[in-house]
Amino acid sequence: MTKSKSLGLLDGQQHASGFWAEEFVVPYEAFVAAGFTVDVATIGGVRPTPDAGSLDPRTIGYTRPQGSPDNDEANAAHWREAVETIEVLQKPANVSDLTREKLAAYDGVYISGGHGAMDDLPHDPDMTRVVRWILELDKPLAVVCHGQSALLPLRDSHSRWPLEGYRMTAFSHDEEMVTDMAGKLPFVLQVELERLGSKYEKAPVIWGSCVVEDRNLITGQNPYSSTALAETFIKRLGG
Helix, strand or coil, X not given: CCCCCEEECCCCCXXXXXXXXXXXXXXXXXXXXXXXXXXXXXXXXXXXXXXXXXXXHHHHHHCCCCCCCCCHHHHHHHHHHHHHHCHHHHCCEEHHHCCHXXXXXXXXXXXXXXXXXXXXXXXCHHHHHHHHHHHHCCCCEEEECCHHHHHCCCCCCCCCCCCCCCEECCCCHHHHCCCCCCCCCCCCHHHHHHHHCCEECCCCCCCCCCEEEECCXXXXXXXXXXHHHHHHHHHHHCC
16 A cells, blocks of 8 residues: 555645545455455555545545435544554555465455555556556455556567556546545546556446446445445455
């Protein structure tokens, strides 16, 4: 997952960011409840920073579909406590220490999101190597929201994007346009995935849950997709 605390914008400003709490805590707790042991790794082995907005009930309420249950205060309190107490989140492994042999021992890999993921995941060669090995090992790979940034630099031996033609989702252009970073982002994830040749899909309503499976790739659109993504991933893992 991302180690970045901010994302550089096209106007020269640094937008305070990090990982999105819901996208980590909800799947993590689901994986543990299903009986899986979960390890966490970040670029550089740096303790990750939660996006402050992902722990703010007002922002949480904004980033779920209209008419969905309002548990924002309780969720914010729970996710804040979880981020502070989940042991593997305090001292993560270093992505660079993940060898092909170590990855082969895992049932699958999950990449969480947050705008911080746009800052470091697509630019780190160790992260790109890990994702390539996951695909080569035919391991289930689940990715949510802006975590799909890690997929962008992949190339095969012919310099082609190996996920060309895959059905997938990610944080949508429509959702980016209602953030305070509209028009300032270094790239728009949906646009980049489509440009590379993915078959992009999204929920019929903004902030709605959308999970797409294609072969061993499982993708979720946004924070609200975290629950369905975790459930789908657990089924794929046989849990």
